[in-house]
Each structure stands twice: as C-alpha cells, then as structure tokens.
Amino acid sequence: MSEETAAELPPSDPALERVIEALLFLAPDPIAPSELASAAAAEELSVIAALAALAERYAPGQSGIHLRELGGGFTFASDPLAEDAARRLFSRPRTSTLTPAQAETLAIVAYLQPISRPEITRIRGVSADSAASTLLERGLIEESGRSQFGAVLYRTTVQFLKLFGLRSLQERPDVAQWDPSPEEQAELRERLLRAGEARAGGGPPAGE
C-alpha cells in the first residue's frame, strides 16, 4: 500500500480492524480485500483502511508477526528473526517413548506379521488406525502386500530392529514371560483374537 493511497483512505474502524485481524490470523492462505469485505459485511474501502492500519502494527521491527501482501491477498507470516527458535521448537525429535496404543499396535505387528489393520483392530478391541499411521510415518512398520480380502498387510522394518536393538526378528522377547495363562496351548494369534473379542464385548470367552 503506497503512502498516497493511505492518505485518501477513511480512518480505520477499530472493530472492523479487529475482525480483519482475526480472519487473517485464522486463514491458512492469503485473502483478497474483496473476500475480507464480504466476510466482514463491510465496504472494501473500509477493509483497505483497516489493512493499512494493521500493516503499521504488524511491520518488521514492530511485531514478531508481519502482514504481507501475496498474490493479491493478505496474510500473516512469522518474523524470520524467529527462524532458529522455531526450528529448535518444532524440529525436536518426537518423544521417543511409544504411546500405549502405538506399543500395542507395534507389538501385534512384530509378533503376527504380516497382518492387516482390521485384524489389529480386532485384537486391540479398538481402532488402531491412528497408531498404525504414526508407526508408518516413523518408519517402524511398512506395507507388505495385501491379504486375500484386499486389506493392506503390515510388517516391521529394519528401522524397527535398529531402534529396539534387535539383530533379527527371532530376538523378539519371548511372550511366555508376560503370558497371563501359559497353560493355554492355542496359537498366539488365535488367543489374541479371542481376548480382543472378549474385550470388545463380543461373545463370552470360551469356558462360560
């Protein structure tokens, strides 16, 4: 906005200025003055006056947030001064501990791979979708073909082995140590599915 334009503008209306400020804060992309005007039910000229006032407040050296004009629209952006701090704040490694949902999902994949999401969900008794997505993103599990029903199958990755310090899958800890009913002879998968269904409120577990 040039000095000359600003000189011809009406004074900025503080309430409208606050509405425009809030809209720019919320919007992910630049917004044109005409769009701001119709959203705020105001004259475009008043919007331009408000933007001029905001440009003064949100100017380099004045504020850590800058008002910028981009591609015919306006948007807020962070001061490049904060770049290093932002990198430190947002680029820290993710917390290295797994959430309970992630640990459960990863354990199921580690012991029963390849395995599909629906089956993981059946064992957990609750959806495993977000946990599985995070594990995929973190490179601990990966896709490994499809089941006969077309569901994507998952297996653990080399990254998984490294992270847990395992030389091979054979080094997975023996389940026996945590097995609440070691006398049961059935296969691990079958027992997990049965327990999962009981947890999800399915039919009574066998024996009742």
Next chain:
Amino acid sequence: MSEETAAELPPSDPALERVIEALLFLAPDPIAPSELASAAAAEELSVIAALAALAERYAPGQSGIHLRELGGGFTFASDPLAEDAARRLFSRPRTSTLTPAQAETLAIVAYLQPISRPEITRIRGVSADSAASTLLERGLIEESGRSQFGAVLYRTTVQFLKLFGLRSLQERPDVAQWDPSPEEQAELRERLLRAGEARAGGGPPAGE
C-alpha cells in the same frame, strides 16, 4: 499473570518478545514458558516478561487476536467478535454443540480420568459408547492405556482445554459443589428405604 508478578519481572526484551510472538503464531498447540525459553535460548523469567507484554498487546478490546493461557501453555486465539465473519469466510461452522450425552460423558472423563467405558456406563446408567466415539472423533478425549480388566482408558486432551477455555484441569470446579443438600439427600434416602421395605416385606407381589 497477576499485576504483582508483572511488577517483579524484568522489562520485556523487544527482540525476544518478537521471537515469542512468532513462535506462538506458528505453534498448533499451547506452549509452556519453559519450552519457549529453551527454543528461544532465553531465561524463563525473560520469557515470562515477554509474555506479560504480549498479554497487554493481545488483550480483548486491543486486538482481534488474544493471548490465552490454556493447559499450562500459551496460545493465540481469535476474538469471538469475528465469529460471524469467520463463519462466512470459511463456510464451516466452528464446532457443533455437545449433546447432553456427550457433555455427561465428557464431564465424567474430565473428573475421573483415566476411566474406562464400562465405568462411564455405570455412572450414567446408559451406554456411553456412541458419545465416547464422537468425543474421540472430535479429539476431546483420547486413549490412555488399559485398565487391569483390559478396557481402554480415556483422558481429556489439549483440544478439550482449548475448546472449553480452561487454563488447566485444576480449573474444574469441585464436583462436590453439585451435591444435593443434606435435606434433599435425606429425603432421597428415605424414599429409597421405603421402596426397599415395601419390596422386602410386602408379601407376594400379586397382592400389591
């Protein structure tokens, strides 16, 4: 931040203030002063001073963006004044209201977390499953491990604090404040006992 605390603070460093401002603008969730301090490589006290200065600039009536303390951290939020305009611009309602079932379920989780669905159901007297699923979907509650019986436990999220404007879980009012008065309790007890006696001593049910 109380006046007294502000009085003891060092003057806000404008450069640090701008860095903090930019970080708060970028962050999706509230950030604690300690996190801000380590990201900005500054003393926590200086960060608190910067936050105090920002709180004055981003105050209701001053700005369309407000600085809010939520869940032990700080974040920016829009002035409700802009809600109608935001609704028009983003053509998406902010959030749907809570149904009574959802609100009850949420209240139980908020006070008794971590808590499982069966326990919630027991307190409500009707199933909480569909309400709990909606709350999960809306990000107001999340999983937090399992009970000794294998049921998934739930707790409230940062999103919950954000949507309800709570600075921390400690801001929940004491649940005892809604206890019925001793007289009401006595009356209720009396009524229950009478009903119990009628059942126990009333002879064959057909005689009623």
Next chain:
Amino acid sequence: MTLPALDLDLEVFTGPFDLLLALVLREEIDLLELQIADVVLAYLDHLEGRGELDLETATEFIVLIAALLELKSRLMLSDDEEELLDLDPGEAAEELLERMLDARRYRSASEHLIELFEREEGVRFRCTALPAHLRRTILMPSEGSQDPDVLGAAIGRLLRTPPAISLRHISIPRVTVAERLEHLRGLLRRGRFSFEEAVRGADRLTVAVTVFALLELYKRGEAWWEQEESFGEIAVHAVAAAEPLRARAV
C-alpha cells in the same frame, strides 16, 4: 387401543412401540442406549390421554417392559453388582443413593461444561500447517534406544482376557411359565382357587412366574380374578362357558 398405537419419541428412537421392540430384538437398537423409563413415561402419558386402562394391553405392556428391563440389567451388571445382591435393604439403598448422587453430580458438571463451551463459542484457534521449511523433521532416536520388553509387555496385556461377566447371580429360571400354566389349569379345574394356595411354599421367583402365568390365562380368556381389598386374598375363577369374559376388570 393396541400397543402398536403407542408412539414414542425418544433420544435413540422415534416411532411405534412394536417397531422399537422389533429393532431391539434384531439388535439394531442397542438396549443399553435406551432409557426404559422414558418408554414407561410415554405409556403413562398415553394412558392419561385416553383416560382409561385397558387391562389386556396393560398386561402386555408390563410383560414386555419387564422383559426389556431384565435384558438390560443383564447387559449392565458387572461383577461388583454381585455383592450388592447380598446387601440388606438398608445397605442396598445406601449404595443406590450413592450412585444416584454420583449421576446427579456429573449431570450438573456436564451442564457447567456446556456453559463453558457456550462461553467459548466463537473463539477459534489457528490450525494451519507449519511452513514447509519448519515441518517437524523426525530425528531418528538412536539405535537400541527402545526396550524390546515394551513389546512383550504389550502382547501380555493383549493376551489378558477380561474376566467374564458372571451371570451366576441371575437366577436361572428353573420354573417356566408353561409349568406354572399347567399347575394353574389343574387348580382351575376345581372352578376356583386362591392365589395364596397356588403359590404356597414357593420361592419368590416361582411366585413371579405364577403371576405371569395368571396374566397369560387372563389374556386367553381362561381365568378371571378378584381381590376384595389391597393385600387381600386373590380369588381366581375359571371363566365358565356361560360367564362372558369381563374385559374391563379394573
């Protein structure tokens, strides 16, 4: 009136009563989601609107609601409830009172939450992705930083079958309505008998089932009964061929 004419407008269901039953039986409506008290209230409203009680449909309604209640209580009972059954009426009332207070507390707390929610109406938070150059880079934690036992423990947790909900305390009906019907029909052959006589020495469950059987006989037009005073003796008569069935027996 017939029960199907009873229209309901509930949180989980809107429509006629018989459709509700059908849906519950087909498990398309979760009985746990249904407030049975609301159904009863709707029925009472309905009765009030009509101003008269039709014993036949009332009977049917009571039987159906009792069945729904039993089903629902079975679904809701957990292990702790078992202890509750051993309590004396005073203790049971205390326990029940505690639960009612609890439910009331959290209902009030939920109203408070709704107020907060409404107060915050219009406050929005920015939910924009970080600029690309700042996107959270995932720094890989160092090798061997995770304990494999975490996995074993998680599997152990998943292998744990929750204790089955015990239904031991729900008495398995050793007496059936059919048996009691036969018993009552036997007595009816004498023309009349007292209810007291029909259930002498019987346990409470048998008494209850006998009431059901009696209602069934009434429904089929085989028996009729009268009671002179509250808690008094109930005299049951066979409906003789000559004696027309009195439908409004209230």
